[in-house]
Amino acid sequence: MSEGSEVRRAADKIAEAVLGRSIIDLQCKFMKNDMREKIIGSKVLSVDTYGKNIILHFSSNIYLRNHMMMWGKWRIYTRTEYDSGKAKPPVRVKWKKKLSKNKLGIVIGNRGENNTNHLDMNLISNVQNDPRTRLVLITETHVAVQFNGPILQFSEDDPLLHESISRLGPDALKPDLNIKDAKNRLNEKIKMKLVDLLLDQSFVAGVGNKYKSEILFLLKVWPFRLAKDLSSSEQEKLLHKIQEVLKAGYLNSGRTRQQRQGEPGKWNFRHWVFRRAGRPCWVCETPITMDRLSSSRITFWCPCCQQQEGNGIPKIKSS
Ligand SMILES: [Zn+2]
Structure with a gap:
């Protein structure tokens, strides 16, 4: 799963391996030879993200944009591991x-x-034999391997200028998120349900299905409420919560709920509602429910903490 926070963490690992280093070899089945030749010998100047996109800039003024969709993964290996055939691919x-x-x-x-x-x-015990491999970047010390990523786009101009990124809303993980711009975008999408709005990358970029459910739970809002029912102050609370939850996920390895003393580190304890259908709410102990029919993707929520109020306009109760 590649949501904004996880993508940023992947970019950090890639940067540790390749930033400032020369690419001494590159393997990619789906690129032209002349582009490959331009990258080999060049240094990696930056590894950045925008929403769910990773962007590498090489000193030969070539850019690489990668979007992992639901299936892509990056793994970093030392040259010793990789060259000796001991680099293990993802499970x-x-x-x-x-x-x-x-x-x-x-x-x-x-x-x-x-x-x-x-x-x-x-x-498969050796990454070099794994058919899921899409891209291999080799430096003197490390190897960065991309598995299953469906979008690997090389270009001579900045991907930030391409429609695939320029049409996106502000990046929820950037510290300078423009609240006014995001509110304007929200007001153009007032017919959407909040569950669908949060996944619309042209509103705010970076939120995926996990963070969607977690953000709406933490706001104690009914997930299928329409965007038009949010007051101006509620819109701001929503935007601040998006930033807060994505940042927490980035800092805590994807975890959205703090581990309490004595709790095991199991997956089930990491989130408030996501993939917890049937388990008790951490706040009120009501079983968490899930819904596949009311919106485009599965949604998890607490029917007690996130009630639909009788007047049809439930308010966000907490900030
Ligand atoms: Zn609850």
Whole structure:
């Protein structure tokens, strides 16, 4: 899962391995030879992010934009690990189909949202033989490998100027997020439900499905409320919460809920509502519920803490 906070963390790791270093070799099946030749021998000047995009700038004035979508991963290896064939690729997650009933009582299959521990142990032991490899950047000391990332775009001009990024809203993780700009964008999308608004990258860039559910829980707001029902001050609370939760996720390895004393470090304890359907709310102990039908992506929320109020215009209760 590649949401803004996780993408920034991946970029930090890439920077540790390649920033300021020369690329001595590069492997990528889907690039032209002349572009490859321009990158080899050049230094990495910057590794930056915008929303869910990672952007590398090489000293030969070539840029690389990578978007990992749902499946991409980066891994960093030392040259010793890589050259000796001991660099292990990421574990393959095998989603286990399980059946559940939707709101209408119809049995449907899902991808086992609580089933992330079901792993295929038939691992390929050497990253150099892994067919998921899309890009390999080799420096004198480290190797950065991109797996499964569907978007790897090389260009001679800055990707920030390309429509794929220029159409995005302000980056939620940048400290200088322009609240006025974000409010204007929100007011152009007032017919959207909050769950869909938060995933719309042309509103604010960087929020994905995990942070969506967590942000709305922390605001104690009913997730399917319409954007038009937010007052101006509620709009600002929403924007500040987006920044706060994404920053916390970035600083705490994707964790959105602080670990309490004595709690295990298990995945189930890391979030307020995300992928916790059926488990008790950390605040009121009501079972967390999930909904696949009311919006474009699955949503988790607490039906007690995030009630739809009787007048149809529930207010954000906390900041
Ligand atoms: Zn609750």
